Amino acid sequence: MIFEHEIPTGSRLYFGKSAKLKRELENQASEMLEQLDFEEIVVPFFSYHQHDSFTDLRSLVRVNDQNNNEVSLRADVTADVVRIVTKRIGRSVDHKKWYYIQPTVSFPTQELYQIGAEIIDGGLEESVNIAIDMLEKFEMQPVLQIANIKIPHILHDKYGIDYEILKTMNMEKILELDIDWVLKLANIHRVEDLKDTDGMPEDIKYELDKIWNASRKIHYKNIVISPLYYANMRYYDALTFRIFENNELLAQGGTYSIEESKATGFTIYTDRCIESIMKRQG
Numbered sequence: 001m002i003f004e005h006e007i008p009t010g011s012r013l014y015f016g017k018s019a020k021l022k023r024e025l026e027n028q029a030s031e032m033l034e035q036l037d038f039e040e041i042v043v044p045f046f047s048y049h050q051h052d053s054f055t056d057l058r059s060l061v062r063v064n065d066q067n068n069n070e071v072s073l074r075a076d077v078t079a080d081v082v083r084i085v086t087k088r089i090g091r092s093v094d095h096k097k098w099y100y101i102q103p104t105v106s107f108p109t110q111e112l113y114q115i116g117a118e119i120i121d122g123g124l125e126e127s128v129n130i131a132i133d134m135l136e137k138f139e140m141q142p143v144l145q146i147a148n149i150k151i152p153h154i155l156h157d158k159y160g161i162d163y164e165i166l167k168t169m170n171m172e173k174i175l176e177l178d179i180d181w182v183l184k185l186a187n188i189h190r191v192e193d194l195k196d197t198d199g200m201p202e203d204i205k206y207e208l209d210k211i212w213n214a215s216r217k218i219h220y221k222n223i224v225i226s227p228l229y230y231a232n233m234r235y236y237d238a239l240t241f242r243i244f245e246n247n248e249l250l251a252q253g254g255t256y257s258i259e260e261s262k263a264t265g266f267t268i269y270t271d272r273c274i275e276s277i278m279k280r281q282g
Contacts, residue, residue: 184200
């Protein structure tokens with residue numbers, strides 16, 4: 001039996017103090033991004049291309065349009081922003097920096113409010129610095145994790161290490177591989193650890209060097225390096241990052257390719273920021 005006041009599991013309800021806080025965070029974010037020369041974009045709730053972003057399509061809520069073509073409710077904003085900017089409005093607008101404040105919906109009834117930004121032809125350090133600055137304005141003190149998706153791909157394609165071991169970060173299985181340089185790779189946690197790559201293959205060294213160069217351009221101290229981390233979004237093709245507070249994921253992003261477009265961006269999970277602030281304020 002469903003009562004009149006019930007809402008579906010995973011959906012969001014804000015009222016009073018929490019609704020005011022949500023509006024304040026979104027206003028702060030929009031003001032900051034516009035000062036940095038970002039333009040706002042609001043993309044449709046329905047999309048033909050969501051399947052290009054996810055390896056597991058079970059997360060998509062799917063319906064059909066008037067011609068019976070399959071469409072999905074928006075579960076990811078990044079791909080649609082880049083396609084619309086470069087393929088549609090890019091014919092008349094040459095702007096490279098865009099932000100959005102929109103929710104996503106995933107199966108069965110999961111809502112997530114997001115603040116995000118995409119920079120066409122941008123570098124990882126720009127996205128990271130903006131995301132960190134924004135979270136600090138929200139009075140967060142997060143941990144920044146930096147990774148490189150090319151390393152798991154090389155480990156799988158060239159050295160035969162199962163993706164599932166990397167996706168689950170199964171250290172027991174990694175230890176069972178008994179490959180000295182892979183164990184050394186798994187023990188890289190600090191930026192300083194990236195200096196010691198003796199014994200590692202040249203292709204792995206090359207990708208670690210990308211993390212090192214990006215880390216030096218990021219104006220933040222609390223950084224953790226995770227060379228084996230596997231980012232699930234299909235379009236990520238190089239450096240990625242996640243931002244945590246008390247093991248709660250607050251934001252993530254990275255560099256990516258969508259068709260011929262190269263870009264970087266991030267998403268801040270507004271709901272989790274609100275929960276953190278509300279707990280702190282009591």
